[in-house]
Amino acid sequence: MNETSVRQAYPWLVALKNNLPSGITVDQKYVAEFHSILVTLEKESGQDFGDYRVPGSELRHRTTNKNTFTGEVSYSQSPECPRAFLMMKIDAILGYLTTRAEHKTMGFNAR
Numbered sequence: 352m353n354e355t356s357v358r359q360a361y362p363w364l365v366a367l368k369n370n371l372p373s374g375i376t377v378d379q380k381y382v383a384e385f386h387s388i389l390v391t392l393e394k395e396s397g398q399d400f401g402d403y404r405v406p407g408s409e410l411r412h413r414t415t416n417k418n419t420f421t422g423e424v425s426y427s428q429s430p431e432c433p434r435a436f437l438m439m440k441i442d443a444i445l446g447y448l449t450t451r452a453e454h455k456t457m458g459f460n461a462r
Contacts (some may be wrong), residue, residue, distance in 0.1 A: 360392050361448055368441045376431035379410055385441060392444075403444045409436050 367384055371377055382405045389400045412426035 360388050361445070363388050364441055364445055364448075368438065368445070371434060371437065373434075375434060376413055377434045377437055379430045379432065382410065382432050382437060385437065389444070400444065403440050403447075405432055405437060405440055409433060 364385075367381065367388070371381060386404060389403055392398070393400050409432050410430035411432075412429075413431050414424060415427055416425040417423075
């Protein structure tokens with residue numbers, strides 16, 4: 352894997368993780384940003400990071416209002432993802448990149 356691409360992607364992943372809005376769900380734009388970082392890593396490395404992607408089934412429109420008298424339900428304009436699920440995916444790829452970097456360093460520094 353191109354070490355420059357990892358050095359560039361890693362801080363973006365950390366920044367995304369640290370700046371996710373609090374709450375139970377996050378807007379799909381954060382998932383799109385995460386996927387954009389994965390695409391960059393895939394292009395630079397030639398590896399498939401599909402397992403780290405958030406599946407479409409995790410993106411849902413959140414109920415914003417429910418009228419019990421009429422049965423009318425309103426939903427968020429854009430789909431949202433459970434924040435914990437996105438955090439899990441970000442932590443997983445950060446763990447992979449960290450482990451990969453540690454193994455490479457150990458290979459050069461081992462005596």
